[in-house]
Structure formats: C-alpha cells, structure tokens
Amino acid sequence: MARKGYHHGNLRQALVDAVLPIIEARGPTGFTLSEVAKAAEVTPPAVYRHFEGREDLIAEAARQGYGIFADLMEHAYETGGPSPLAKLETVGRAYLAFARKFPGHYIAMFESGISINRNADLAARSARAFGVLERAAEDVTRHLPPGRRPPPQMVAAHIWATAHGVVELFARGSPGTKSPFPPEDLLESAIGVYLRGLGLIPQDA
Incomplete structure (x- = not known):
C-alpha cells in the first residue's frame, strides 16, 4: 500500500x-x-x-484521554443519583468504564510515566477530572463537624487509588478473569468499607 x-x-x-x-x-x-x-x-x-519524539506523542494521547475522562466523570457526577453516596459510586463506575472503553488513553495517562505537568493543558484536564472526585468527596463529608471532617482531597485521592487498583488487578487484561466478583462490585464495596471506617456512612447502610 x-x-x-x-x-x-x-x-x-x-x-x-x-x-x-x-x-x-x-x-x-x-x-x-x-x-x-x-x-x-x-x-x-x-x-x-x-x-518531537515518542514521549511527546504519548503526552498528547494522555492529554486527549484526560479530556474524555473529565467529561465522563462530570456527566457521572451530574446524573449520579439523589444522594452524595450515589454520586460518588457513579463517578467510581465511570472510572472503570473509561478504563475499559479507552485502554490506550488510560495507559498513556497512568502507566507511561508522563508527568501531568508536562504542559499546561494536560495539567488542567487532569485537575478537572480529579476535581470531580473532590466535589463528590466534599459532598459525602459535608455533614460531619469540621473537627472530624477529613480533607476532601485526601478522600478523593484514596478513592482514586482504590479505583486504579481495581482497574489494574481486575478490570483490564487476563487478571480480570480471576476475580469472582465484578469490578464494579469490588469498587462499590471498597468505597463502602472506607467510608464506614471514616464514620461517613452508617454501619448498616
């Protein structure tokens, strides 16, 4: 050809x-x-x-991926349900869905070693995506007294790390066939355990 x-x-x-x-x-x-x-x-x-080189191309794939990712996360947050917990869980499921549907972007974003600060637009798109999780975390923690309220950024970071772990172990590639539970159930139960441990939702919820 x-x-x-x-x-x-x-x-x-x-x-x-x-x-x-x-x-x-x-x-x-x-x-x-x-x-x-x-x-x-x-x-x-x-x-x-x-x-300029391979890293520059990967960075552009990551930049575009973060744009798609942020759009999906924002849509999940806005349509995620009537309660803060429902919104947070919907955002988490959107994370898994993105990893499945856009694996090339996902790898460029999270597994390439490309810094999100490589350029301003990449950093801004990454911040917009993480900002959705921060808003969802802030909603969940808002009812707690200020002295017992964990920083929303920390809660968001923990949930992001949990979602990433579920993706890496159970939602992409051959390791996913070894899990007896759907990745969405694993993530939802992990979020529930985490939030109960912080006293953010009742033990019987």
Missing part, C-alpha cells in the same frame, strides 16, 4: 489514533515512531512535523 505522506486532513490526530492501539497492545514503551508512521500510512519524517 502506498504511503499517504502528508495528505492526511489532520495528520496530528491520525498519529494519535494510530498509536492508541499500539499502546494498548505493547505498552507505552513498546513501539517506535517509525511503527506509528507505518500504522498511519505516512513517512517517518512526517511524524516529526508534529511530535
């Missing part, structure tokens, strides 16, 4: 689209830019018109 050279309408996006399945299959370090160029049906020098 003849290479398309620079005839893409949007070569930059075509290269991101080409690298995502490669990242999913091989990880963030298992490819060269020449392989991405071949997948996008362009010549290798064309890649360097848009990206």
